[in-house]
Amino acid sequence: MSPEEREALLASFALGTLSAPDAADAERLIRSDPSAAAEVKRYEEIAELIALAAPLHRPDPHLRERVLAAARRDPAVRRPRRLHIPVTRLLPAAAMAAALAVVSVWAVNLQAELKDLRDETALLTAVVESDAKRLDQLAVERDSQGDISIKLQTALQEQQLITSIVADPEARSFELEPTESAHGATGSYAWSNAADSAVVIVRSLQPIGFGSTYRITLADRWGNPLAAKSFTPDEFGDAQVVIATPAGSWPQAVYVFATNEDSDSKTPDGPVVLESVSINP
């Protein structure tokens, strides 16, 4: 490859104008040559500036209020709320002491129920959002690539598994805990013994460099790995991953971690970004 060809390949890669095979060539070059990676980075910075060349237009002034109003009522963002219950107005002072004890027990139970409901709601919301996104992606690929029958078949099979997991009343679901490496990433997990499958939905994972990938590992209560799967988040760091678990196994721990692309280890060999809290059967 001549210096001109090399420069053309890297500049075009940064501009996002390469066909898939050429882009693969560029990625190989970038992985193997640090100077190529630096050059691409430089060209990417230039490519990002090109957006500023777009003729200046302002959106309708009403859009501003629409965006802010949508943000204020956005259920995807949880904010602390205060619950104001005018208990003193409802109960006579004489009954207050006795009622407090009852209310305390009731509140503990209610909190537990609410937590379960929140977990279920979060999971269902995450599943629906991920499905919508996947359909969008498939629609895009249909337009750009024509034949997507294999991808569609895979998506349908995974969707059937997800449906089985979510519909299983015995399924176990919970939110994954972000580690200090999460940097804003969140995740949900559900596993069904009947379906022998788990679904992990992650959001806002940080981008990682060439040669690295994200992987999910499920482990039993003793820490022995049961299943693992690598995945690539989309541009927003989101992904929905379905993992088959061995029949009869009982996953107790979930780890989402960054690892080397070439590694096939089921054990986290890179930084963990999301993990399950300790669970006892």
Add this chain to the structure above:
Amino acid sequence: MTEPRLRRPGPIATTDSAPPVLPDLAAIQRPVSRVPSTTVDERRQRAEQDAVLVSALASGEVGALEQLYDRYSALVFSVALRVLHDHAIAEDVTQEVFLRIWRQPGSFDPARGKFISWISSVARNRALDEQRRLSRRRRAEDQDEDPVADLPADGRGDDPAGAAVLAEERRRVRAAMTGLPPAQRRVIELAYFGGLTQTEIAERTGDPLGTIKTRVRLGMRKLRETLADLVDDERSGGNA
């Protein structure tokens, strides 16, 4: 089991691994209107303010979203409109981009570059996705709009000093683009705003693929030379 037991590796080493500090939004009040001349320091200051505003989104500060919208809605909308050529859909994309930021502020990493670069890329990618989804890909050269024509500033921006900084960068980039030979500029615009591959550009323009590759190379190299100081500024100041 032949696999070893799980062990808990250490954290990812990043520049922002320190405990998060709640931003002081009061410290990011909109600056008073100033003479619209910008310096590297002003651009860095704006990049730092952007990073603080984005971090404020994580705690649900609508005011932070409001300020980011005032700073960048015109840019996001302009990029979307340039790609889609449809006001209504471009507004939908603009709304989607800002709500995405609202819901997932963590998807922007200040350590990897400036917010303006990131949001421009997000706007462009979402617009291209929408264009493909709706099967509305059009011949960019068929549009009656001059690719480098601009609307006059109408003074409606709510962030005059921020707008001045952005306007200066836009002026520089547009000057660099108009300074390219028309054939090179056209190829780069078809690639960036049209989302076309080199092969598709060659089919569309009727030029040999090798010619398209050369034009991309020469055009990008010229932009790199002309805009070197903006990129250097981004590298040194965007990571603040």
